[in-house]
Amino acid sequence: MSPTRRLLGALALGALAAAPAAAQQYPTRPISIVVPFAAGGPTDTVSRLVAEVMGRDLGQNVVVENVGGAGGTLGANRVAQARPDGYTLLLHHIGMATTPALYRRLPYDPVNGFEPIGLITEVPMTLIARPDFPANTLAEAVAVMRQRRDQLNYANAGIGAASHLCGLLLMSRIEAAMTTVPFRGTGPAMQEILGGRVDLMCDQTTNTTEQIRARAVKVFAVTTRERVSALPDVPTAAEAGLQGLEVTIWHGLYAPRGTPAPVIQRLSQALQAALRDQRLITRFNELGTAPVAQDQATPAAHRAFWLAEIEKWRPLIQAAGQYAD
Secondary structure (H helix, E strand, C coil), rough: CHHHHHHHHHHHHHHHHHHHHHHHHCCCCCCCEEECCCCCHHHHHHHHHHHHHHHHHHHHCEEEEEEEHHHHHHHHHHHHHCCCCCCEEECCCCCCHHHHHCCCCCCCCCCCCEEEEEEEEEEEEEECCCCCCCCCCHHHHHHHHHHCHHHHHEEEEECHHHHHHHHHHHHHHCCCCCEEEECCCCCHHHHHHHHHCCCEEEHHHHHHHHHHHCCCCCEEECCCCCHHHHHHHEEECCCCCCCCCCCEEEEEEEEEEECHHHHHHHHHHHHHHHHCCCCHHHHHHHCCCCCCCHHCCCCCHHHHHHHHHHHHHHHHHHHHHHCCC
């Protein structure tokens, strides 16, 4: 073997040896979790609860960074383009499954640009309205929506957001299209609902439960097959007479494509530890949700679920003919 080849071989072996060593030392500095929505929204709430507990397990601060806009794609792009070293992560919801169908052009690959780390929670949604909305039950609300469709505003966090998907399904089921008003997140949209400047919104229980309990908004139904333990008096849409309005919003944690496998595994271990934390479980329950089972908080289970969700939502979005670009 020539000296040049021996040198190249030695350098390659050295690089391979250095990668596991670096992964074993990981993390040595704070980690950033990018949330692709505004602060105060449901995904932000989930992220901050998880980040705090993961940080204790990892021995480093885990900081949440809100990068909202463009239906979550700005924040996702930030992570897809980040160095794959485990220090910049993405916490996203069901939008990771709908983006491939909603966007025909993106600066990143919405599937192959990320490494899944694990699922976190599956959150029910609620159909809520401003406090002085002229209806007290879902049947009454549907009648108002059908009669005054041109006069009503439905808030969402942009095309592809969970609130947008729920709204599409709602308007399809009641056969009435309202005026949609997009915001940079459901946190700002909630403020408009509370102020009576927007009429209706679908949002996750992590963002609505406390407002519902305080009677600051009107609630008509939850979008699950069974009632939510945190809101036992709120009927399901089916119970209230509207069939087919079933939407739950799952959240998962991602790293940029190419992040070393040992780093992914360490992050997954920290995530699993966080989801076993009793204080986090209690807080999730208070917000109307719960952590996923431990075997779902793994890279393999997350990937399989994610790909299945992409195939589930693709034909529905294509049939609607609505694109975000």
